[in-house]
Amino acid sequence: MRVVTTAWDAFLADELARRDDAGLLRTLRPLERDGCWVVAEGGRRLLDLSSNDYLGLSCHPTVVDAAARAARRRSGATASRLIVGTDGRYAALEEKLADFQGTEAALVFGSGYLANVGAISCLVGPEDAVLSDSLNHASIIDGCRLSRAAIHRYEHRDLDQLEAMLRRAEQAGARRKLIVTETVFSMSGDVAPLAEIVELKERYGAALLVDEAHADGVFGPRGEGYAHKLGVAEQVDLHLGTFGKAFGAYGAYVAGSSLWIDYLTNAARSFVFTTSLPPAVIGAVDAALEVIRDADGLRATLLENAARFRSRLQALGLVTCIRPPTVPRRTARLRFSVTALHGRADLDRALEAIELTIVNTAAR
Numbered sequence: 020m021r022v023v024t025t026a027w028d029a030f031l032a033d034e035l036a037r038r039d040d041a042g043l044l045r046t047l048r049p050l051e052r053d054g055c056w057v058v059a060e061g062g063r064r065l066l067d068l069s070s071n072d073y074l075g076l077s078c079h080p081t082v083v084d085a086a087a088r089a090a091r092r093r094s095g096a097t098a099s100r101l102i103v104g105t106d107g108r109y110a111a112l113e114e115k116l117a118d119f120q121g122t123e124a125a126l127v128f129g130s131g132y133l134a135n136v137g138a139i140s141c142l143v144g145p146e147d148a149v150l151s152d153s154l155n156h157a158s159i160i161d162g163c164r165l166s167r168a169a170i171h172r173y174e175h176r177d178l179d180q181l182e183a184m185l186r187r188a189e190q191a192g193a194r195r196k197l198i199v200t201e202t203v204f205s206m207s208g209d210v211a212p213l214a215e216i217v218e219l220k221e222r223y224g225a226a227l228l229v230d231e232a233h234a235d236g237v238f239g240p241r242g243e244g245y246a247h248k249l250g251v252a253e254q255v256d257l258h259l260g261t262f263g264k265a266f267g268a269y270g271a272y273v274a275g276s277s278l279w280i281d282y283l284t285n286a287a288r289s290f291v292f293t294t295s296l297p298p299a300v301i302g303a304v305d306a307a308l309e310v311i312r313d314a315d316g317l318r319a320t321l322l323e324n325a326a327r328f329r330s331r332l333q334a335l336g337l338v339t340c341i342r343p344p345t346v347p348r349r350t351a352r353l354r355f356s357v358t359a360l361h362g363r364a365d366l367d368r369a370l371e372a373i374e375l376t377i378v379n380t381a382a383r
């Protein structure tokens with residue numbers, strides 16, 4: 020045990036001990052990856068049911084080759100986007116992303132976290148209101164806080180409450196109103212009532228930013244996301260997608276009209292004040308986008324795997340999504356991320372292990 024020497028050391032050690040006592044201390048566990056398997060310390064091979072590599076593109080030969088080829092040109096972008104960090108490949112990728120989303124323009128950010136924090140905090144300010152689903156991602160929450168706008172946090176998917184809050188914001192004289200929601204929610208596995216939210220945003224003159232982190236590449240006729248699947252993409256002001264999930268790489272983008280994107284280019288601090296993504300990442304993303312537009316087969320496998328896994332879990336008596344007020348807030352849950360890389364036999368083995376655990380737990 021280290022000797023605690025300063026007030027800082029005492030504070031840090033106490034905080035860690037508090038987490039440890041609550042069983043919440045987190046540590047990093049190095050492991051090797053092999054398709055949908057991981058090799059943990061000690062050589063144990065484990066089935067990966069936790070990654071966001073929905074289409075398996077992180078190890079797709081076309082994507083990996085594109086990254087390697089781009090990496091040979093230069094290892095880093097050497098500057099931020101607005102200085103000398105935008106080469107022709109960047110511009111071409113942004114054009115392709117805009118075309119993919121059916122918008123006038125798109126802007127690549129360093130990550131989804133940076134995109135949410137930067138976009139939200141420059142779109143609204145202290146005289147404005149931001150309306151945010153209670154299960155929205157931490158990057159949305161942080162963007163809202165950084166904006167210093169009045170934050171109206173509505174219960175998950177609760178349209179009545181959203182409408183009441185829009186009305187309240189209007190009565191309070193909010194200058195601008197911004198609604199922010201994920202489309203496919205990562206922690207509950209359900210989806211936002213997007214068609215209804217679009218209706219509300221139009222009725223109350225609000226803007227709408229949708230975070231499609233878990234839907235990009237997966238839903239929509241060519242993987243454009245959930246708004247496209249529902250046919251409401253044109254009513255969405257800003258579409259946000261990340262490259263760290265179904266794209267199998269890293270980074271993110273925001274798509275919208277030229278006016279909105281020009282504004283973000285000038286005002287989003289997490290875009291302006293950070294180094295441009297390296298060529299290897301842009302190469303991978305560019306190749307991944309090509310694969311995604313043509314990935315009907317992978318999407319079908321993914322959705323089939325997910326549907327089958329879900330129905331087998333339900334047959335085991337595991338209800339996959341129990342949410343407040345059915346259960347108290349902050350309830351722990353088990354999350355399985357199924358991907359197109361999983362084979363039927365892989366998932367069957369996982370289900371057998373889950374069943375065995377249930378039987379053993381019940382017998383105890």
Ligand SMILES: *Cc1c(COP(=O)(O)O)cnc(C)c1O
Nearest residue numbers: 130131132156158205232261263
């Ligand atoms: C993962 C995630 C992000 C962050 O994206 P990164 O590219 O990993 O920084 C943002 N929003 C949602 C909903 C996410 O699930």
